[in-house]
Amino acid sequence: xxxxxxxxxxxxxxxxxxxxxxxxxxxxxxxxxxxxxxxxxxxxxxxxxxxxxxxxxxxxxxxxxxxxxxxxxxxxxxxxxxxxxxxxxxxxxxxxxxxxxxxxxxxxxxxxxxxx
Numbered sequence: 001x002x003x004x005x006x007x008x009x010x011x012x013x014x015x016x017x018x019x020x021x022x023x024x025x026x027x028x029x030x031x032x033x034x035x036x037x038x039x040x041x042x043x044x045x046x047x048x049x050x051x052x053x054x055x056x057x058x059x060x061x062x063x064x065x066x067x068x069x070x071x072x073x074x075x076x077x078x079x080x081x082x083x084x085x086x087x088x089x090x091x092x093x094x095x096x097x098x099x100x101x102x103x104x105x106x107x108x109x110x111x112x113x114x115x116x
Contacts, residue, residue: 007044010035016050027053 010028014021027033028043033053035045 006047007036008047008050010043010045013045013050017054 008016010024011021013033014024017024024033024045028035028045033045034049035043038044
């Protein structure tokens with residue numbers, strides 16, 4: 001019986017995702033795929049992070065979405081802890097500049113060109 005590990009090597013990740021090793025390394029370098037350095041030459045990738053990379057191209061049909069329990073993993077204590085940890089994270093934010101930037105961004109299309 002094979003034991004499934006929580007971490008895989010970049011080579012194993014490439015095999016599991018059916019992409020080249022250089023693609024996996026490019027994803028790691030760009031931040032698209034998280035990886036942990038365990039030593040000077042030892043890199044590992046969480047299997048869970050690979051599952052995120054292999055998401056479906058098309059969303060699930062509406063009837064499947066209706067059957068999903070979106071609250072099954074909800075933990076109010078974790079939410080409270082996260083909110084508590086984030087308290088004050090935006091205290092140095094210049095809200096006026098932020099709102100101005102948001103308004104300017106809305107006036108552009110997804111490629112940064114002025115919207116028609």
